[in-house]
Amino acid sequence: MANHEKLHELLGLAPVVVEKITFGEFLSRLKDNPQIADTAAATLVRAIESKGEVDIKSAPPTLRPYLTMLKKMGVPTWKAFKKVRGSQRTVARILNHLRAAAANGYQLRLALILKGGPGSGKSYLADAIKECLEGEIVYTVKDCPVHENPVNLLNLLPPERIDEIAEMLELTKEHRAKQCAPGQKPLPSLHDLIAISGEPCQVCWSKVMENLPDGAAPNLLDIEIHAERLSSRKFGVSTWSKDCTLAQALRKGSRGVTDMPELFGSTAATGQQSESVDEIDLLLEATNDRRIPAGCNADESDSCGKTRARNGFEPIDSVMIGQTNDGAFDRFLKDQADPNKFTRRFAPINVPYITSVSEEEAAYWEQVSNMRDKPHFDPMTLKIAALLAVTSRMKKEHDVDIVSRARMYDGEQLTIEMKNPTLPQSQNSGGFGRPLSTGGSTGSADVKKEVVLWSVGHFWAEAGEDEGMYGLNMPTMLKLISEAVELALRGAPSPTGEEHKCISTFEMLQFLRARIKQMQKTPGLTKKELEVLTNCEEYLKGPTSMDGKAGLIEEEYRRVLRRQFLEVMAPDFDRRATEIFERYRIHARALSSGDKKCFEMVDVGGRKEKREKDVDVSFLNDIETWMKLPTGSERDVYRRSVEGQITPYLIAEAERLEAEKLEGSEAPEKVELTWRSLPKLAAGISAKLNDETAKKLGRLLKSEIELNDEEKTQRREALERFSKLGYCEHCRNVALTYFNDYQLWKL
DSSP states (O other): OHHHHHHHHHTOOOOSEEEEEEHHHHHHHTTTOGGGGOOHHHHHHHHHHHTOBOOGGGSOTTTHHHHHHHHHTTOOOBGGGTTSTTOHHHHHHHHHHHHHHHTTOGGGGOEEEEEOOTTSSHHHHHHHHHHHHTTOEEEEETTOTTOOOGGGGGGGSOHHHHHHHHHHTTOSHHHHHHHSOTTSOOOOOHHHHHHTOOOOOHHHHHHHHTSOOTTOOOOGGGOEEEEEEOBTTTBBEEEOOTTSOHHHHHHHHTTSEEEETTTTTSHHHHTSSHHHHHHHHHHHHHHHTSEEETTSOSOTTSOGGGOOOOOSEEEOOOEEEEEEOHHHHHHHHHTOSOTHHHHTTEEEEEOOOOOOHHHHHHHHHHHHHTOSSOOEEOTTHHHHHHHHHHHHTSOSOOSSOHHHHHHHHTTOOOOOBOSSOOSOGGGOBOTTSSBOEEEEESSOTTOEEEEEBOOHHHHHHHHOTTTTSSSSOHHHHHHHHHHHHHHHHHOEEOTTSOEEOEEOHHHHHHHHHHHHHHHTTOTTOOHHHHHHHHHHHHHTOOOSSTTSOOOHHHHHHHHHHHHHHHHHHOTTHHHHHHHHHHHHHHHHHHHHTTOSEEEEEEEETTEEEEEEEEOOHHHHHHHHHHTTOOSSHHHHHHHHHHHHHHHHHHHHHHHHHHHHHHTTOOOOSSOOOOTTSSHHHHHHHHHHHHHHHHHHHHHHTSOGGGOOHHHHHHHHHHHHHHHTTTOOHHHHHHHHHHHHHTTGGGO
């Protein structure tokens, strides 16, 4: 019996009708809960925001730099759109539109048009919006065919009566102003709510005025109001398809969202039928006037296209979302006698392809994880494919190479100086949008050169909203990866005769080169498609000799592969860099003060002790050579400036951390000074240690016969660490052979 009761509880579903109240009770609740009279746009905004933002700390490590960069640029990642990869900036534009509509801006009378190429994510965005509204509660007039907002009924009253009701319920603008705290935005008044309402439909008017008991006078007070859940099975979440007319779709989507896939590619938009012309004209009426004619019966089986008798109107409160591409939209407008009547009712929003390598790669992993049989990928295989896709979508001509821009788009903080800064100072911003310039002395403390660094904000501003609208699309990339998987699963014999079912990055590069060449021969390609494939061929170009330069994609593979080998060869890199940083500070400070002696920590019998040492000028010169500082006065100036750079750095970092805490970001409690804190010195230390590690790596990559026992042990331990990065034996051998053949340790 107990199990039966528990099972009964577990199988219980939420009711469609949550609550039944009178119109009078509905009005009395407006003072403290004005959201019960929200428009569809306001309901949607609330639904999206209620699900919250993605917790960056719990996100996959590969995505955290990208998500952090977006957040600091003021672009949140909403959980409601988590599955729509790389859509954060597009979602931000959509939400800006919806918030303006919710505030009774002109956007309330516009249809959103999601415009993008195949596989750009238009349908995913629309589906995420519809899914977000499932289960949201709205208040409706009982039995209304469009589930209209109860506030609409107040439009049956004369204005002076409404003024009295607002005064009695303390819902006037004056009351609202008194009720809000200082600096807080007042809640909407009754007049604010009525301003975005509509005239009641014929059914609701009849219920109030005609369907009354004998001798009863019409009164709104006793009208029954229902709190109901939005559902694609009932109302509030609708998709226009060939199985229904637009009027039916709008009626069902009232109080929520109406999705119109391929809006300008259907017969409804081409004008092939007179009834179809009426359909698209109906959309204009639904947007501008927020109503549709009540010529169609409430019975969904009746076809709205069979009659246009205007027996009154039905108020439509729906977020209308159309989906299209540039070609279909342009053709539709070209065929119209008055295209302006359409463009002024639409709010087009570009939906670009993903421009984040980590988001693109995550989409590939999702595809691969759903495969029943899958090979092993080395850590760079899918990332390099994602890099090709992303760079194919970015504008080619720029002062900064396309891979560096892609790295910054993905949240990596690179220090790249503008050659000719032309943006106003207010737009010159650092890596995450904050003003950033550095003062570099040229021998005199009074002479400073302002250096403006490139930021993601600069790239976004220059690229414009049309970036990412063309390039290798997601379906194409997923098809290519599936083909690569199929080839790998067939098995390729290894030198030992065994089969390996894996894909190394080098093998993926070769595969992509071959497929791009094959795709260029596809008949019927547009000029833009040919341009994209030509660019991809250039980016994928291989070296013509063992010491030759490769294309941008392979050069990036070399950079990352070299970094990986250096990391496994120097696991104590940070410790050694910190020691050099501290030693440089001590000796530079002493020399600048005219001292010949200084105290530094030295290793004595396994523990650190402070000992007096001679100032080591040769050590300073060595580090400054790696910093690429010329001999002479510039070195003296830099040595004297080191301690002076530290204080401004600590102050700036403290201010940045405080700003992040005010924005709600998770920030460290205090600023820490590390060897990376002073960029120029950090670059010199990195260059020195990388060179030492590279020379060591070059020795260890020799034949086993040439290595002594200690070097053999070091080699074995390094390769074990390399394997832990995610390389199988075959992929590790491919990477090792590539690294050795091209002698990447010399770069």
